[in-house]
Amino acid sequence: MLNIEASLTVAGCDLRYWDTGGDGTPVVFSHGAGADQLMFRSQAEHLARHGYRVVTWDLRGHGRSRPGGAPFTAERAAGDLVALLDHLELARPVLAGQSLGGNLAQAVVRRRPGLARGLIVMDSTCNTGPLSRAERVLLSAALPTLSVIPARRLPALMANASAATEQGRAYARRAFEQLPKREFLAVWRATVELVDPDPAYRTPVPLCLIRGERDRTGNIATAMPRWARTEGVQETVIPDAGHLVTLDAPDAVNSAILAFLRTELES
Template sequence: MMNLPLTFSLQGCALRYDDSGGDGVPLVFSHGAGADHVMFDAQSEHLRALGYRVVTWDMRGHGLSRPAGARFTAEQAIADLHALVKHLALDRPVLVGQSLGGNLSQAVVRRHPDLARALVVIDSTWNTAPLSWKERLLLKAAAPGLSMIPAKHLPGLMAEASAVTEGARADARRAFSQLPKKEFVQVWRATVELLDPDPRYRTPVPLCLIRGELDRTGNIAAAMPRWARAEGVEEVVIPGAGHISNQDDPHAVNAAIEAFLRTVPASKQARR
């Protein structure tokens, strides 16, 4: 449901968000490129019922946070999420992100290591992973490739590539249709900007990695298992789900997040 009743203005954009309030551990959900807060409806409902304080938002230029105002860049996205957390005076929230939202949440934790108490990444690549020459080439070619796809076909093609179930594909088509192709390509370029290889870096807070078994987007299927091994955590693979695993199989993803949150201390505690 498109329902973000609250507004926070920053750099020319009225960022729309929802905050369930309460005294529970705060969770901030950040959606993928071209998507919006609706993708987390199932997670929001489930975790609110368990007593967590749930915050969802639309990134600038997405969903209800239009017009974008300032140009969408990696730095602007980091500033937006950081400012939203500060605006709400959230006490060390758990950052939860899917795809671009996962890249963004990783970047915010790296930039502000004391901001969050934990990180949940869904169907997103490893920001600080070393990249092979082939991966660098594919990343460089992706934006020009997207630019060549006719605008009228882009939402459908992206939905087909992102989801397995028809319900998830239908919502993806709805969301992708809201973002003009030129703006989507810019968002993709910003996503690539968030990748910053540093093989020595380790996430300073508890980490949960969730991936759809059938996710063939970018290098996620190869990078996330490597990331899990490097961090010493167990990757959660959702059987039969695609890139938007939290919509393809919301019950399995809800269960994975819930199980992880039970291991996160009420007060922030670094893993290392």
């Protein structure tokens, strides 16, 4: 599979991205906090084999997009994604994201509704969904809780909480070890900043929701089913997978994404 690595300099950071090229429908994947684009390796290979143009990238401060240059914020991360899309001059790409990447993709679709032709969200809460009092408490307590965990223990704890398989946990440990604790906390803070309840909002493009059955991160297990009902779409729940669903169950995720692209966008 041809997968060209290149970079785009934005606000002091050389954002690294990978592009399979071709004339197929473009699908752009954004990864979660503390991860990198390697979490989508299986999806990139699978979709490229079926004729899609796949773009993956390392968010500012993650993976090969280090050093991060300007501090990581929600606005800057969303701006980085838009800058990449503009740079590549993609014709109405499908935006796909996991966890923080899903929040970023939602934010871009909301701010520029004519930019994308579809949205795929994996193991991410709904940016605009209503929050119960308990969910608000959970959201506000997450950062202080992470702050008191010793830096040396954080990668293993996050890996065990994020993945249901040893393959997923091994990847997560490696990825989380690359991001210093202070930077990880800034990224986590940015994720929270993207949550902006607006119960009247509806996604203006076809929407695909995918969740690992064993994902217990934040309020995803309750928020995503509620989101699916509100939008009138069918949520895809992947058995025996955790938060890192693309690594815990790559084949099932590949099938779900391909079915969405074929039935909702190209039928």
